[in-house]
Amino acid sequence: MRRVYLDHSATTPVDPEVAKLMMTYYTEKYGNPSSVHSFGRDAKAALENARESVAKLLGAQPTEITFTSGGTEADNLAIIGTAEAQSKKGKHIITSAVEHHAVLETCEFLEKNGYELTIVPVDEEGLIAVEDVEKAIRPDTILITIMHANNEVGTIQPIAEIGKLARDKGIVFHVDAVQSFGKIPIDVVAMNVDLMTVSSHKIYGPKGVGALYIRKGVRVIPRIYGGGQEKKRRSGTENTPGIIGFGKACEIAAQRMEEEAAREAKLRDKLLEGIMEKIDYVKLNGPQGEKRLPGILNVSIQFIEGEALLLSLDMMGIAASSGSACTSGSLDPSHVLLAMGLTHEIAHGSLRFSFGRQNTEEDVDYVLEQLPKIVERLRMMSPLYDQ
Amino acid sequence: MRRVYLDHSATTPVDPEVAKLMMTYYTEKYGNPSSVHSFGRDAKAALENARESVAKLLGAQPTEITFTSGGTEADNLAIIGTAEAQSKKGKHIITSAVEHHAVLETCEFLEKNGYELTIVPVDEEGLIAVEDVEKAIRPDTILITIMHANNEVGTIQPIAEIGKLARDKGIVFHVDAVQSFGKIPIDVVAMNVDLMTVSSHKIYGPKGVGALYIRKGVRVIPRIYGGGQEKKRRSGTENTPGIIGFGKACEIAAQRMEEEAAREAKLRDKLLEGIMEKIDYVKLNGPQGEKRLPGILNVSIQFIEGEALLLSLDMMGIAASSGSACTSGSLDPSHVLLAMGLTHEIAHGSLRFSFGRQNTEEDVDYVLEQLPKIVERLRMMSPLYDQ
């Protein structure tokens, strides 16, 4: 059976070149970068080389990059680390309704511990209004944390504008760029960003590696104490093979980004057109055109539930994801779709296809062949569907 | 030139079988374990399989294992997580003078934030007296954190006795077992341990992976918030290839432990004897015999400084480590050696050889051929050495 992986926003395969390089550092150049001997020095040099590659893709300086175990840890370090560093100045934090759980749950943890939270809404396309952020700012606001591109619908936020606002007011600005990094251009300087989260496994690097950009001069209280690695910002023996893999993945992403974005956008549009043509009662979630990531397509297929769709697609070899609550066993569907004003019913039937480097036109054709049959079958079972 | 890696306490190469397995999960079975589709389910199943392997080597239940990004993070989670969970009961913590920085620095972070610390001393072999721990206990003691085996000198602490004491008094007992795990038998139940830290890269698994054993019923406040992975104890997309590699490394360690311990102890003793025979003014650091890890040998070579020794050994292809301050650029040498009563001068000249699976008798012969020449050369340069 054909296998079509269309869940690259969840995670990507490791690029073969990246994997090969990592192997060398697992089995041959395995030294601890803190060690004096040549095994250690080789590892250290490669680690610093990776730091440069990550920095470059962000428009940052290598010294501004702190490696972490992933995007989630970087988000936590940025948010809690800033809250603790700035707590004397104030305890008010601004975020948005469509952030990843790594941001939202972290903010809510702080809320339980004496901080105040303002959650800025989004419009029906998932877009934040800069004015809403501006209105939310108070004298005791210490942090604004807004994502660059949304992981469920792909909406790209007006980061540079929000960054300018934050910089003017002297408020620390954190951006979760896990989904946009390596996919669309980023320049932390032009965007007025103080802290930015990125993750390796979304750009064909290994899982368990991420980084936080910390602008020179911005203070963040560490979350993990120990041997003082990463300039004391994040202790723990460095995951050198992982970090080196991440660095390589950044290099490859930098080379391919433009071409790949155009390619994926074309596949995405083809899939959307085909779905719209072949299936009725379908709603596109998120914006059209420029304001979205090239690789993400999110649609709601009415009268059926997302997990049932995913399972059926999976039986045909197609891997996708859903904002349905039933995929996670919770009761409420995706907070992102609800924040965009979708009803529970429609949110439950949402389906996300996220494209990647190995996807082809034939993959899209295959989905367009299978999906209508699946929808038909599930709708026949649905008490909500009365043709 | 011959290359002899004798720094396995710092880190180990990844076992080829482990590396091969990991490759599969990097490039083929790359799904996110949270995903509904088969890519995700395959990853999830392998992840749970790894959890079993880790649990087994600890004598624990799989549900009691929480994966982290390494030993340092697990130590932080155990210590800060317990302190926060128990802060209503008290704010007193007991630890020892020879803990790893991941424990000591974390305890000191808590001390700065309103907790009180009692640091139990060690004798000249690096051994903690159970009575000293008992004496340190107060009504408001909430946590005892003591390492199983020391990373610099290999001393094995009387964990089961301290555990019994802690259990009797209802105090949470955390053990950093990063160095002993997979090297000597561990049974968390028999040892009365509540929390135990282990790390993958010390047992031929990948860097950037560790685990915390959390005994059923023991509460630990999480440190990283997000998608709720690891039963909400540690959010973040799981490093599946790394965790799966760790699981495999545990399986291999379980098979080889006994035989390998005997083999390494023999090499270690051969090296010690040779050094004692060929070089004068040498002091063994740490205990003789049973109370030490099989693979670690720590000696102080008087009148010379550790980093100079390491660099010279490295020029001959030999990788070792030192408790010298100069290897890290700090001013005080190893807190472990100082706690054992060594003078600064002697501590500065310490040298740690730590053995691993690929080491042979020939390796030892080679070191015994090179080391005396190096010592001779450096002593000729030393103003402290007046023959």
Place this chain on the structure above:
Amino acid sequence: MYTEKVMDHFMNPRNVGEIENPDGVGEVGNAKCGDIMRIYLDVDGDIIKDVKFKTFGCGAAVATSSMVTEMVKGKTIEEALKITNAAVAEALDGLPPAKMHCSNLAADALHEAIKDYHQKTLKV
């Protein structure tokens, strides 16, 4: 995640559909929570001669619906009333913990349908 039996009942659900002029209909859940089950009964004397279902919900919801219809077909009303949520889950070789509320729905829908049947019969 799901057992083979669950996947079988999900992919090849038994007794999907509606019964025209049913003797009893039961509906539980609501679309807001992501699941609705509707069960139709055709009763002859005391025997459930035919049973059909329509379900909006996850794989577990579909599978439990299918399973419960298979379990009651040909049974007496009395026997059907004895079918518990646990029994449905067990017949499917178990459900993931997070999905146990789906199995609650299937037996509930059946019992609602029987209640409806009783009410209709009484009225006659």
Place this chain on the structure above:
Amino acid sequence: MYTEKVMDHFMNPRNVGEIENPDGVGEVGNAKCGDIMRIYLDVDGDIIKDVKFKTFGCGAAVATSSMVTEMVKGKTIEEALKITNAAVAEALDGLPPAKMHCSNLAADALHEAIKDYHQKTLKV
């Protein structure tokens, strides 16, 4: 970590040893901190004819000692006094930031030796 020059001076240190009846000796550091440097001078007129060192310390400590002896050999006392810590580090193509205090030692030891020479000369 270290430059090639540092490693060269560490592995092949110049002017290791002692001078019998030196015209000046300088010692800085202490073993407690992990480093001691001792520099011996043989001065002829105003010229440093010979210079030797003994050092207990890390690679950087040995290399800076060696380098400083090479830098002063044949120089006048006046010229030698102008040698700064920074100059020694620079002559080695730089030192890691954490090791900069080692370079401080070498020039200090030299200056101590010159001080000792001055004292001895004055006494004569």
